Amino acid sequence: MLRGLAGDAGAYSQLLTLMSRYLRGYFGRRLGAGAAELEDLVQDTLLTIHLKRETYDPAQPFTPWAYMLARYKLLDHYRREGARTMVPLEDAGALFATENAEEGAVRRDLGKLLSALPARQSQLLRDVKITGLSMEEAAAKSGMSVSAVKVSVHRGLKTMAKRVRDADG
Amino acid sequence: MQTGELIAILAGAAEPVPPGRARRRLLLACLAGLVGAALLVFGILPFRHDFPRIMLTAPFWMKPAYTAWFAVAAFMLVDSAGRPGAKATTGRMVLIAALVAIACLAAINLALTSSDQRVTALMGRSAGFCPIAIVISAIPAMIAVMVALRGMAPTRLARAGLAAGLLAGGVGATVYAVWCRESTAAFVAVWYTLGIVACGGIGALLGPLVLRW
Numbered sequence: 001m002l003r004g005l006a007g008d009a010g011a012y013s014q015l016l017t018l019m020s021r022y023l024r025g026y027f028g029r030r031l032g033a034g035a036a037e038l039e040d041l042v043q044d045t046l047l048t049i050h051l052k053r054e055t056y057d058p059a060q061p062f063t064p065w066a067y068m069l070a071r072y073k074l075l076d077h078y079r080r081e082g083a084r085t086m087v088p089l090e091d092a093g094a095l096f097a098t099e100n101a102e103e104g105a106v107r108r109d110l111g112k113l114l115s116a117l118p119a120r121q122s123q124l125l126r127d128v129k130i131t132g133l134s135m136e137e138a139a140a141k142s143g144m145s146v147s148a149v150k151v152s153v154h155r156g157l158k159t160m161a162k163r164v165r166d167a168d169g
Numbered sequence: 170m171q172t173g174e175l176i177a178i179l180a181g182a183a184e185p186v187p188p189g190r191a192r193r194r195l196l197l198a199c200l201a202g203l204v205g206a207a208l209l210v211f212g213i214l215p216f217r218h219d220f221p222r223i224m225l226t227a228p229f230w231m232k233p234a235y236t237a238w239f240a241v242a243a244f245m246l247v248d249s250a251g252r253p254g255a256k257a258t259t260g261r262m263v264l265i266a267a268l269v270a271i272a273c274l275a276a277i278n279l280a281l282t283s284s285d286q287r288v289t290a291l292m293g294r295s296a297g298f299c300p301i302a303i304v305i306s307a308i309p310a311m312i313a314v315m316v317a318l319r320g321m322a323p324t325r326l327a328r329a330g331l332a333a334g335l336l337a338g339g340v341g342a343t344v345y346a347v348w349c350r351e352s353t354a355a356f357v358a359v360w361y362t363l364g365i366v367a368c369g370g371i372g373a374l375l376g377p378l379v380l381r382w
Contacts, residue, residue: 013180052322068253072324
């Protein structure tokens with residue numbers, strides 16, 4: 001972005017291409033992959049990034065800035081639609097099926113956070129929150145009581161949330 | 170249009186952006202607001218004949234110093250409100266510092282005033298008039314700052330409007346302070362702050378209406 005701001009067309013086009021991929025994932029997960037307006041929103045946001053690039057402060061990280069622009073465009077889109085469009089149930093599979101770079105990065109971060117927890121806690125979190133076992137199933141699997149599982153999951157989530165906050169702040 | 174084409178077009182239009190262009194435009198808006206407020210205040214209100222004498226006293230400078238300080242803080246807030254994802258921490262600290270400073274001055278002022286004079290110190294002679302005059306003096310700055318801010322990229326419109334209103338109020342009050350005859354810190358702490366905050370409230374209401382881009 002810095003070189004783009006300085007007028008380096010090559011770097012700038014590289015950045016926009018990369019952003020278009022992220023944006024497609026971002027909007028895709030919220031509107032349903034393959035939504036008709038998806039590409040419009042991506043282009044709209046790219047254009048916004050271009051037109052509003054002077055409001056990017058080089059001292060700040062680039063991603064939050066671009067993310068806020070994308071969010072603004074998305075809210076704008078919802079407002080124009082009048083109400084949040086419902087995703088038909090048959091298409092819901094597509095929502096979860098989308099794999100993309102951004103999601104990969106999120107998953108990697110999650111793995112890092114989980115591995116920082118005690119082994120049993122992270123296994124429980126994986127079972128309950130990612131694999132989708134019920135508390136009872138997780139309890140049976142680990143040989144702990146249900147309430148102990150609940151407490152452990154809760155503590156694990158709290159530790160992770162705190163770690164994310166510390167890393168951000 | 171294919172996204173690839175769009176990227177090619179945008180990359181072709183990637184002329185360098187001078188850093189700080191947005192900030193400069195915001196500063197320009199403040200100057201326009203200052204001039205507009207000066208025209209309003211000195212055009213409508215009667216001329217002060219004691220101006221040269223009073224200009225040399227400390228209380229005279231206390232008022233514009235406070236409001237200008239306030240305006241500087243609000244300027245930082247507006248600048249960060251116009252930049253998506255920017256943190257407003259510094260602006261907020263400077264703003265709080267201004268409020269603490271004037272509150273301390275006001276407390277000292279009231280403590281040094283004999284108890285039967287305190288109400289006069291607080292109310293002065295223009296308590297009801299002052300906040301209204303500040304709001305009116307802030308109108309030109311309000312318009313100019315809103316236009317400048319809209320050219321940036323505010324994403325939280327009410328909050329951005331609040332910051333813009335405070336900035337306009339600070340600019341308007343700074344001009345009005347030159348005319349105003351009150352000289353006690355207690356008066357400034359209450360009525361000037363009230364006028365500026367009223368501008369902020371108006372700005373917060375206007376924000377979602379006029380700042381959309």
